[in-house]
Amino acid sequence: MPEFRCTRCRRTVDLILLENAAGCPSCEARFGLLDGCIPNFVVDPSAPENFLGSMFREEAAAYDDRVRVACEHGFWVLEQLKAKEPGANGRGPGTILEIGAGTGQMTRALASGVQFPYERLFVTDLSADMLRINWRRRQPGEPEAKIRYAVCNSLDLPLPDHSVDIIFGMDILHHILDYPVALTEFVRVLAPGGFCVLEEPHRGAFEMFRFLCGVLLVTDTKWPFTGLTDRDRKQLQGWKSHLYNLMSADDRNDLGFLEKLDDKYLFDPDVLKKRALEAGFDRFSECNILYRPELRIPYAPMIRDNFNGLGLSKRAMKLLDRVTAELDDTIGQQMLRYFPVNTLFLFWAAET
Numbered sequence: 001m002p003e004f005r006c007t008r009c010r011r012t013v014d015l016i017l018l019e020n021a022a023g024c025p026s027c028e029a030r031f032g033l034l035d036g037c038i039p040n041f042v043v044d045p046s047a048p049e050n051f052l053g054s055m056f057r058e059e060a061a062a063y064d065d066r067v068r069v070a071c072e073h074g075f076w077v078l079e080q081l082k083a084k085e086p087g088a089n090g091r092g093p094g095t096i097l098e099i100g101a102g103t104g105q106m107t108r109a110l111a112s113g114v115q116f117p118y119e120r121l122f123v124t125d126l127s128a129d130m131l132r133i134n135w136r137r138r139q140p141g142e143p144e145a146k147i148r149y150a151v152c153n154s155l156d157l158p159l160p161d162h163s164v165d166i167i168f169g170m171d172i173l174h175h176i177l178d179y180p181v182a183l184t185e186f187v188r189v190l191a192p193g194g195f196c197v198l199e200e201p202h203r204g205a206f207e208m209f210r211f212l213c214g215v216l217l218v219t220d221t222k223w224p225f226t227g228l229t230d231r232d233r234k235q236l237q238g239w240k241s242h243l244y245n246l247m248s249a250d251d252r253n254d255l256g257f258l259e260k261l262d263d264k265y266l267f268d269p270d271v272l273k274k275r276a277l278e279a280g281f282d283r284f285s286e287c288n289i290l291y292r293p294e295l296r297i298p299y300a301p302m303i304r305d306n307f308n309g310l311g312l313s314k315r316a317m318k319l320l321d322r323v324t325a326e327l328d329d330t331i332g333q334q335m336l337r338y339f340p341v342n343t344l345f346l347f348w349a350a351e352t
């Protein structure tokens with residue numbers, strides 16, 4: 001198991017495969033093995049810096065039902081990137097690192113090597129449960145000899161300095177409370193001129209959910225009465241104010257409040273840009289990703305999924321369906337142009 005940097009002694013070593021562990025030949029640290037072959041560098045999962053919401057641990061198997069995973073989206077992002085970022089085209093086969101790879105929305109696109117050929121691909125996540133699902137989804141044709149999986153924290157990557165050409169991360173940075181430290185870690189592992197691509201939720205999606213909670217609550221008071229239960233009202237009011245609190249805590253950078261949430265940040269590009277430059281990145285660009293009808297994921301069911309967690313009554317869900325059905329017609333699609341779903345951020349390491 002070559003090319004890892006031991007997270008204990010910080011030396012670059014060929015890990016030795018032992019019976020039930022991977023061993024560092026330099027400091028004799030022992031790292032557990034997932035499914036007998038994936039090194040797990042997270043020695044103490046209960047340490048505060050390794051905090052993970054339950055969705056990425058015990059509920060990992062249900063993650064794809066709750067968050068509709070569309071592997072096609074990964075391919076689309078890579079295509080856009082290759083077409084629109086001239087600098088991204090120039091890098092030949094090298095080392096790619098995926099952070100927070102989860103169950104593999106982007107991994108399958110990366111592993112195919114179609115848009116960005118590679119010599120080595122590292123697929124990593126802090127959650128052993130998420131990464132196990134990802135690993136078991138390997139597709140025929142993915143060159144296993146070139147791919148390494150590892151359980152690790154993006155705050156402490158088991159990779160040598162300046163050893164990575166491209167870092168990809170989808171929907172991960174906003175889960176890390178101390179994300180400026182993660183940015184510094186990305187700078188450490190990136191080779192000169194390398195770059196980091198992060199896709200993060202846009203505030204627009206959250207505005208949309210808050211707006212819909214409000215619509216349901218006011219619609220119900222009008223004729224004909226559709227009958228939200230008291231519990232529905234409580235749940236909708238609760239989520240609406242939670243989203244409001246999240247957005248205002250984010251504005252105030254209130255870490256005490258954000259710490260308790262699974263989704264901690266809705267990045268303001270200017271704030272993120274400042275942090276990226278402070279971390280040592282050289283250049284920065286970003287673009288918003290709007291809802292894409294061709295994804296074949298109609299917006300209404302996607303919204304439905306997000307409301308599902310509230311445990312609303314059947315009648316409340318019917319009302320939601322009626323309201324959101326409008327979103328999948330042409331006018332609805334036009335309106336969604338004003339609600340970007342995600343933002344794609346690009347940070348460039350200095351050339352020298």
Ligand SMILES: C[S@@+](CC[C@H](N)C(=O)[O-])C[C@H]1O[C@@H](n2cnc3c(N)ncnc32)[C@H](O)[C@@H]1O
Nearest residue numbers: 056100101102105126127130153154170171175
């Ligand atoms: C919203 S999921 C996204 C998963 C995948 N990238 C996707 O787009 O489907 C966030 C992932 O980030 C991982 N994660 C959270 N904090 C992390 C950290 N500090 N280091 C590495 N991974 C982390 C979680 O375990 C989870 O799999």
Ligand SMILES: [Zn+2]
Nearest residue numbers: 006009024027
């Ligand atoms: Zn060591």
